[in-house]
Amino acid sequence: MEQAIDIILLGFLVVVAIAVVKQRDLFASVILFGIYSLLSAAIFVSLDAVDVAFTEAAVGAGISSILILSTLALTSRNEKPSSHSVFLPLMVVLVTGATLVFGTLDMPAFADPEAPVHKHVAPRYIQDSYQEVGMPNIVTSVLASYRGYDTMGEVVVIFTAGVAVLLLLSSVRHKEDELSNLTDLKHHPILLNVAQILIPIILLFALYVQFHGDYGPGGGFQAGVIFAAGFILYAMIIGIDEIRKTFTPKYLHWLSVTGVVLYIGVGIVTLLLGGEFLNYNVLAEEKLTGQHWGIFLVELGVGITVTATMLSLFLSFSEVRRTP
Amino acid sequence: MISNHLPVLQVVLPLLAAPLCVLLKRSSLLWAFTLLVSILSAVIAWSLLQQTDAGIISYAIGGWAAPWGIEYRVDKLNAYVLLIVTGIGSLVMLGGRKSIEQEIDSKNLSLFYTAYLLCFAGLLGITITGDAFNVFVFLEISSLSSYALISLGRDRRALTAAYQYLVMGTIGATFILIGIGMMYMITGTLNMHDLAQRLPEAGSSRTMLTAFAFMFVGVSLKLALFPLHLWLPNAYAYAPSIVSAFLAGTATKVAVYVLLRFIFTIFGIEYAFTELPLSAILMLLAIAAILLATMSAIYESNMKRLFAYSSVAQLGYMVLGISFLSVTGLTSSLLHLFNHALMKAALFMALACVMYQQGGVMMDNLKGLGRRMPWTFAAIVIGGLSLVGVPLTVGFISKWYLLLAAIEAGQFVLVAVVLAGSLLALIYVWKLVEQGYFHSGNESITRQEAPLSMLIPTWLLVLANIYFGIDTSLTISVAQTTAEQLLGVTQ
Amino acid sequence: MSSFFDLYNYWIFIFLMMTGFYIVIAQGNLVKKIIGLNIFQTSVFLLYISMGKVSGGTAPILIEADVSYSNPLPHVLILTAIVVGVATTAVAMALIVRIQKAYGTIEEQEIHEQDASL
Numbered sequence: 001m002e003q004a005i006d007i008i009l010l011g012f013l014v015v016v017a018i019a020v021v022k023q024r025d026l027f028a029s030v031i032l033f034g035i036y037s038l039l040s041a042a043i044f045v046s047l048d049a050v051d052v053a054f055t056e057a058a059v060g061a062g063i064s065s066i067l068i069l070s071t072l073a074l075t076s077r078n079e080k081p082s083s084h085s086v087f088l089p090l091m092v093v094l095v096t097g098a099t100l101v102f103g104t105l106d107m108p109a110f111a112d113p114e115a116p117v118h119k120h121v122a123p124r125y126i127q128d129s130y131q132e133v134g135m136p137n138i139v140t141s142v143l144a145s146y147r148g149y150d151t152m153g154e155v156v157v158i159f160t161a162g163v164a165v166l167l168l169l170s171s172v173r174h175k176e177d178e179l180s181n182l183t184d185l186k187h188h189p190i191l192l193n194v195a196q197i198l199i200p201i202i203l204l205f206a207l208y209v210q211f212h213g214d215y216g217p218g219g220g221f222q223a224g225v226i227f228a229a230g231f232i233l234y235a236m237i238i239g240i241d242e243i244r245k246t247f248t249p250k251y252l253h254w255l256s257v258t259g260v261v262l263y264i265g266v267g268i269v270t271l272l273l274g275g276e277f278l279n280y281n282v283l284a285e286e287k288l289t290g291q292h293w294g295i296f297l298v299e300l301g302v303g304i305t306v307t308a309t310m311l312s313l314f315l316s317f318s319e320v321r322r323t324p
Numbered sequence: 325m326i327s328n329h330l331p332v333l334q335v336v337l338p339l340l341a342a343p344l345c346v347l348l349k350r351s352s353l354l355w356a357f358t359l360l361v362s363i364l365s366a367v368i369a370w371s372l373l374q375q376t377d378a379g380i381i382s383y384a385i386g387g388w389a390a391p392w393g394i395e396y397r398v399d400k401l402n403a404y405v406l407l408i409v410t411g412i413g414s415l416v417m418l419g420g421r422k423s424i425e426q427e428i429d430s431k432n433l434s435l436f437y438t439a440y441l442l443c444f445a446g447l448l449g450i451t452i453t454g455d456a457f458n459v460f461v462f463l464e465i466s467s468l469s470s471y472a473l474i475s476l477g478r479d480r481r482a483l484t485a486a487y488q489y490l491v492m493g494t495i496g497a498t499f500i501l502i503g504i505g506m507m508y509m510i511t512g513t514l515n516m517h518d519l520a521q522r523l524p525e526a527g528s529s530r531t532m533l534t535a536f537a538f539m540f541v542g543v544s545l546k547l548a549l550f551p552l553h554l555w556l557p558n559a560y561a562y563a564p565s566i567v568s569a570f571l572a573g574t575a576t577k578v579a580v581y582v583l584l585r586f587i588f589t590i591f592g593i594e595y596a597f598t599e600l601p602l603s604a605i606l607m608l609l610a611i612a613a614i615l616l617a618t619m620s621a622i623y624e625s626n627m628k629r630l631f632a633y634s635s636v637a638q639l640g641y642m643v644l645g646i647s648f649l650s651v652t653g654l655t656s657s658l659l660h661l662f663n664h665a666l667m668k669a670a671l672f673m674a675l676a677c678v679m680y681q682q683g684g685v686m687m688d689n690l691k692g693l694g695r696r697m698p699w700t701f702a703a704i705v706i707g708g709l710s711l712v713g714v715p716l717t718v719g720f721i722s723k724w725y726l727l728l729a730a731i732e733a734g735q736f737v738l739v740a741v742v743l744a745g746s747l748l749a750l751i752y753v754w755k756l757v758e759q760g761y762f763h764s765g766n767e768s769i770t771r772q773e774a775p776l777s778m779l780i781p782t783w784l785l786v787l788a789n790i791y792f793g794i795d796t797s798l799t800i801s802v803a804q805t806t807a808e809q810l811l812g813v814t815q
Numbered sequence: 816m817s818s819f820f821d822l823y824n825y826w827i828f829i830f831l832m833m834t835g836f837y838i839v840i841a842q843g844n845l846v847k848k849i850i851g852l853n854i855f856q857t858s859v860f861l862l863y864i865s866m867g868k869v870s871g872g873t874a875p876i877l878i879e880a881d882v883s884y885s886n887p888l889p890h891v892l893i894l895t896a897i898v899v900g901v902a903t904t905a906v907a908m909a910l911i912v913r914i915q916k917a918y919g920t921i922e923e924q925e926i927h928e929q930d931a932s933l
Contacts, residue, residue, distance in 0.1 A: 006824070010824065010827045013827070013831055014827065014830065014831065017830075017831050017834040017835070017854055018834065020834075020838065020850060020851070020854065021834060021837065021838055021842075026844065026846055026847060026850075029846075029847060029850050030850065033850050033853060033854065036854060036857065037853075037857060040857050040860070040861060043861060043864075044860075044861075044864055047864045047865055047867070047868045047885070048867075048868060048869075048872055048873060048874040048875070048884075048885035049864045049867065049874070049885070049889075049890045049893070050874045050876075051890055051894060052860070052864060052890050052893050052894055052897070055894055055897050055898075056857070056860070056897055059897050059898070059900070059901045060853070060857060060897070060900075060901075063901055064853060064900075064901050064904050067901075067904055067905055067908050068846060068849070068850065068904070068908060070908070071846060071908040071911055071912055072846065074912050074915060075846065075911065075912070075915040075921050076915075076920075076921065079842070079844040079846075079847055079922075080843070080844070080922050080924075080925075082841070082842055082843040082844075082924070083843075083924060084841060084842070084843055084924075086841055089837055089840040089841035090837070090841070092836075092840060093833045093836055093837045093840070093841075094833075096833060096836065097829055097830070097832075097833040099534055099537055099538075100502075100534060100829045100832070100833075101826060101829055102530050102533075102534060103506060103530055103531045103533070103534025103535070104531070104822050104825045104826065104829070105530050105531075105822075106529035106530040106531045106532075107509060107531050107822065107825065107866075108509070109822070110822065110824055110825070110865060110868065111868045111869055111870035111872075112870070113869045113870060113871075113872075113883065115509070115866070116509070116510060116511055116512040116526070117508060117509060117512045117866055117867065117886055117888075117889075118512070118869060118886055119512055120391075120511065120512030120513055120522070121391050121392060121512050121513050121514075121888065122512065122886045122887065122888050124392055125392070125875075125887055125888065126875065126884050126886075126887070129877075130877055136876055136877040136878075137875070137876045137877075138875040138876065138877065138884065138887040139875055139876075139887045139890050139891055139894075142887050142888060142891045143891045143894060145386060145388070146386065146388050146392055146393050147386075147393065147394055147891055148385075148386050149385045149386060149393075149394045149458065150394060150457065150458055150461050150891075150892075150895055151895065153449070153458070153461035153462060153465060153895070154461065154894075154895045154898045154899070156339060156342075156442065156445075156465050157461065157464050157465055157468065157898060157899050157902045158898060158902055159343065159442075160439070160442050160465055160468045160469050160472075160902065161468055161901075161902035161903075161905045161906055162905075163435050163438050163439050163442070163469070163472065164439065164468055164469065164471065164472035164905075164906045164909065165905055165906060165908075165909040166435055167432055167435045167436065167439060167472050167475075167476065168472060168475055168906070168909035168910060168912075168913055169909050169912065169913070170429070170431065170432055170435075171429065171913075172912065172913065172916055215876075216876065217874075217876070221894065221898060253346060254346060256343075257343040257344075257346050260343045261340070261343055261344070264336060264339060264340045267332075267336065268336075268340070271329055271332075275387055276329075276332075276383065276384055276385060276386060276387045277329065277332040277336065277385050277386070278385055278386040278387075279386050279387030280386075281387060313905050316909070317908070317909075317912070320912055457892055457895075460896075460899075461895060461899070464899045464902070464903070468902055468903065468906055471906055471910070472906065475910060475913070480917040480918065481930060483910055483913050483914050483917055484914060484918075484926055484930070486910055487845065487907070487910045487911070487914060490903065490906065490907055490910065491839060491848060491849075491852065491907075494852055494856075494903050495836070495839065495852075495855075497899075498852075498855060498856055498859060501859055501896060502859055502862075505859070505862065505863050505866070505889075508866075508888075508889075509866050514888075514892075
């Protein structure tokens with residue numbers, strides 16, 4: 001049964017991918033990509049990667065699609081037929097693909113419990129993380145503690161993207177007083193009523209995801225994206241002006257700086273307390289309490305930076321002048 | 325106590341400094357702050373290099389031992405590259421203030437310095453880490469910030485150059501991700517040292533060959549190894565002057581480091597050179613890079629593009645040195661890593677001076693420059709001669725070792741290629757000299773020398789080109805020990 | 816040596832990856848290229864996650880019962896990679912908006928023609 005579902009999902013993925021190649025309407029391509037992303041999320045669930053599924057759905061089908069759609073609104077919706085020769089790209093793709101298929105021939109069979117990846121490194125996370133870190137969600141333990149430094153890098157990547165977009169779009173932004181409520185959908189009663197009910201629930205859910213990531217799927221990144229999504233929904237339906245007044249670009253940048261500095265700051269504190277960088281054990285008398293505090297704080301840092309940056313990205317695109 | 329934590333501070337210092345730029349408004353403060361961070365980083369890199377005399381330094385981040393946690397692992401090779409990146413970064417920043425103020429919109433200055441520090445921290449993070457996946461994360465920090473930095477150039481082509489670099493760079497990073505995934509699949513680990521032990525145990529397989537191929541192509545894209553160099557000339561040509569100087573001196577050097585690390589440390593010489601014909605592949609690509617890129621440079625009329633093509637050729641010399649798989653060959657590559665960083669930083673800084681005074685870096689802007697900006701132009705000429713490999717410059721030293729390596733290997737065709745490359749380089753340098761000294765331009769000549777704050781750092785770099793061309797004791801000894809370490813030769 | 820059915824889902828992922836890669840290098844619209852890049856990357860994520868799967872395993876969240884868990888490490892790596900992907904998309908979109916303002920088009924061919932005529 002499970003295998004049948006997988007095969008159907010994979011079949012859909014193939015169909016959607018080919019449709020994107022053929023599609024000339026960019027708007028449709030973006031929606032197809034959103035579907036692709038959502039289907040991938042479903043496959044992630046069937047492969048036991050619930051945290052990944054959560055993130056892929058929120059990011060791929062959510063934020064990425066919104067960003068691309070915002071760009072289309074500023075550029076053009078239709079793709080011109082390409083006069084590129086297809087021969088060279090096709091050869092490159094065929095050679096690359098053939099190399100990959102060649103590489104799979106010696107791979108361990110799918111889901112083989114004896115594969116090397118299950119025999120080295122990972123067993124310690126599965127067997128000992130509860131004693132060493134104290135979280136039921138192993139993904140959170142690895143993400144925030146064992147490989148917490150990668151996650152710090154990840155926060156910096158998001159921050160970098162925020163900085164890059166601010167730099168790029170600063171010269172084409174509206175002056176603050178010329179902003180108009182371009183995306184106002186307030187006069188649609190159904191949208192408005194549903195949004196008014198949904199938005200508080202979305203924000204509440206984001207808080208739950210932020211602080212419950214130790215026990216279930218979730219964590220700072222997912223929470224940040226959902227939080228931002230709540231505000232973006234508000235901006236699109238109820239009114240972008242309130243959001244703009246509350247979250248000025250400067251304020252959002254400060255907020256995203258705060259998150260990054262909080263994460264790195266935890267590392268600096270552990271250094272000062274005599275441990276290695278990001279060794280949370282030294283944060284409290286009890287090792288596990290220290291781990292709890294450390295993970296709580298760095299996840300908070302992630303949540304703050306992601307919320308602020310995602311919102312800032314959305315607002316940056318919405319404030320670009322429409323005239324050339 | 326601090327000395328134990330130097331490896332992590334090397335990266336965390338600029339990484340923390342980047343967001344804190346938001347606190348500063350004034351251009352002078354931002355510049356002074358960034359310069360201070362760069363110099364402190366260089367001091368850290370210098371002391372790390374000293375510490376490696378006593379052996380490899382390993383730092384377990386988070387207190388988790390490798391391979392479960394992420395390890396910073398410093399040996400002679402990456403300490404040397406760290407020093408190059410931080411040293412060049414400091415000198416470029418020292419002379420950068422005026423040029424940045426002129427080329428970057430004043431309301432963007434704070435964000436510009438933030439992006440610059442992020443790029444700097446990213447490059448250091450790639451170099452110092454002992455974890456394969458961590459390389460990918462820091463690679464993206466440096467790449468994303470460099471796309472933004474490049475796009476800030478005044479010419480609109482800066483935007484398309486940044487876009488093209490973004491697409492090529494992301495394809496490269498994704499290939500690297502696939503390679504890392506396959507290595508993980510074979511061994512179950514991400515730690516480089518652990519990979520180095522487990523890959524040979526796993527025995528060669530088709531999966532391993534594919535992992536190697538994807539890592540190689542991915543890194544080559546980042547390295548701008550011929551024929552995957554197409555993004556580089558425009559990116560360097562249209563970026564703001566200081567960004568070109570910084571990236572030309574550091575980014576490709578770090579990519580060469582990654583190539584060395586994954587060939588020699590992770591896969592091992594045995595696999596890469598015995599089971600695979602890597603020597604021949606590297607040699608062919610290098611020859612093509614040296615000859616074809618140098619010829620493209622000759623026909624360029626935009627000087628930043630000219631020197632960017634020359635960078636592609638110079639990367640060819642480094643790769644050629646690797647292909648000999650001998651101590652002399654590797655020494656020449658490692659020497660050239662340092663020497664080329666000095667040459668290109670000096671040249672691009674001098675071009676920043678030209679840009680500052682003339683508003684452009686086309687051949688026409690050079691007319692009569694020998695009299696209008698004598699010091700700047702002399703810097704360009706000396707830098708150019710160093711590129712050609714004239715004695716008493718650093719360029720000569722690396723070419724000399726490369727020739728020795730070729731003769732040692734009995735490859736006389738390659739001797740000819742290196743000499744031909746140098747002669748071709750002489751053509752474009754002569755073109756510059758001709759414009760600068762013998763075409764006086766139409767308008768009456770007035771001295772318009774660049775401000776001292778830019779000229780002094782440029783000349784420091786030029787003097788370094790000469791100093792390390794004469795007194796080679798420091799560079800050669802570091803390069804040689806590093807080469808011996810990489811090849812596993814014990815004295 | 817593994818049999819055909821053990822590897823078929825890897826091959827499907829490879830097909831998907833190559834479809835995305837093809838869009839990136841063969842199509843001339845700047846937005847479309849980024850959509851292709853996203854498809855390419857998402858498919859690489861599928862490949863990674865599938866190697867962490869253990870047959871009969873469950874999601875790596877500890878429960879009382881005696882069960883086997885799938886490998887959490889690929890999940891962690893891909894979480895990071897997804898974030899990197901959206902960051903790249905955001906920067907690419909900002910660049911495209913600027914290119915549109917500067918050139919009045921987002922078709923590669925037309926941009927080249929404008930630059931060549933300078």
